[in-house]
Amino acid sequence: MLSQGIAGPRFEKPEEVVEWMGAMQAQDIRAAKWAVGLRIANPSLTAVQEALDTGRILRLHVMRPTWHYIPGRDIKWMTGLSTKGLLSKFRFYAKHFSLTEEDFLRSKPQIEEVLSGQHLTSLEVLEQLHSKGIALDEPIVKMYLSFGEADGTVCSGIEKNGKHTYALTCERIPDAIELSHEEALAELTRRYFRSHGPATLEDFVWWSALSIGEARNAIASLGTEMITERYNDREMLIHASSPGLVGEVDIDEKNVFQFLPPFDEYLISYKNRLDCIKESHTKYAYNNFGIFQSVILHQGRITGNWRKTSKKGVFDTSFFPGCRPAAKKLIEKAIKECVLFHES
Structure with a gap:
């Protein structure tokens, strides 16, 4: 909990969270923002959104073939580590559309031309390609954009009405850090x-x-x-730089209670997750198809599920069999923090 920034001192800025973590899984757009927000001292959706809009945080496919948040300036070296593996995965996926990497390379100049100076959703990319007489289906355009992410050409742009957009990396992050x-x-x-x-x-x-x-x-x-x-x-x-090793940090573990979003790093970033959840409870937290649920973290353990209802400020909580429900004041505090995040 301390290493993950959930307990103990929190970060001041959203981009500091992502840089500390290295990368954070982010396939669920709304949930991923809360994953960052719960780790900053003053949780604010506006602050997280600003970090995304300005490119201090990017959302793209890196490492595993799924969405992640990464620090914007680290895009070159992070995609450099991932390119070979991701291209291999995307070549396999492309076969379902009877596509090859060579097809992407042939369309790459047109996609770069369309994205030049613009941040576009995949549908807008499709429409602009159609306007140029290039007839492609949206799934194929998305596949080409994934290839572009894998080779470092394409990254995330500014969201439009909550929808992911794409931009050219060279325009979005001109000062990207380079490492061997x-x-x-x-x-x-x-x-x-x-x-x-x-x-x-x-x-x-x-x-x-x-x-x-x-x-x-x-x-x-x-x-x-x-x-x-x-x-x-x-x-x-x-x-050696992990919190707790570099200095004394006082944590009241009994009062650590947090609503974790689906795909939070606390669970998804480990192959073996049984240090924080009982094996009999895993079916309530995730399945064999890689789908993760919103879960409750209490005293270092995953003990239940939570969800926001349609009523403002109203949340449902349920605790796994054999897990004692948390104190009402801890639940109310977690609800208040989550509500404040989305309102600020």
């Missing part, structure tokens, strides 16, 4: 284990989509920055 491959591997590893540790090698491989060899070498390259522990007969790793 080795430097990029080391930095991604450092960020993961400082914000997600203690975690295992297998957890890191799952989260980063690196090969196990790359992950091992990256961990080894950090030398004494990495600390190894044993827990439940597993080798756990944590970075």
Whole structure:
């Protein structure tokens, strides 16, 4: 909880959260904003949206073939680490549309021309291509845009009415940071284990989509920055800069209670999640198809589900079998914080 920024001192700015975490899964647009918001000192949807609109945070496919938030200026080195793996995945997906990477390369100049100086939804890209006499279906345009994300050409733009848009990376982030491959591997590893540790090698491989060899070498390259522990007969790793290791932090764990959104890093960023949820309860939190639910975090454990009702300020909570419901004051505090986030 401390490493993940959920308990203890919180961050001042949304982009600081994302940089600390390395990357945050963000396929659900609304839920991902709350994942960032709950980790800042003064949760504010306006602040998170501004960070996205200005490109300080980007939303794109990186590492695993799903949406993530990443720090805007890190796009070059982060996509550089992901390009090979993502292109391989997207080539496989493209076969369902009888497409190849060569088809994307042929259409790439037209897509770049359409996006030049503009932030467009996938439907708007489709419409502008049609206006130029290029007849494509929307699923194929989305596939081409995914290829563009994978090779670093395309990134997220400013949302339009809550819808994701695309922009050219060279226009959106002209001052992107460049790192060598080795430097990029080391930095991604450092960020993961400082914000997600203690975690295992297998957890890191799952989260980063690196090969196990790359992950091992990256961990080894950090030398004494990495600390190894044993827990439940597993080798756990944590970075030396992780909170709690660099200074005394006082946490009242009994009063830690939080509404976590679907796909929050607290659960999804580990291959083995049984340190924070009982195996018999996992069916209430996620399924075998990669769908994650809104869950309740109480005293470090995932103990229930929550949802916002259609009535303003009204939330439903339910606790898993065998889990004692939290104190009413903790639930009310979590509701208040969530409501304030969406209103500010």
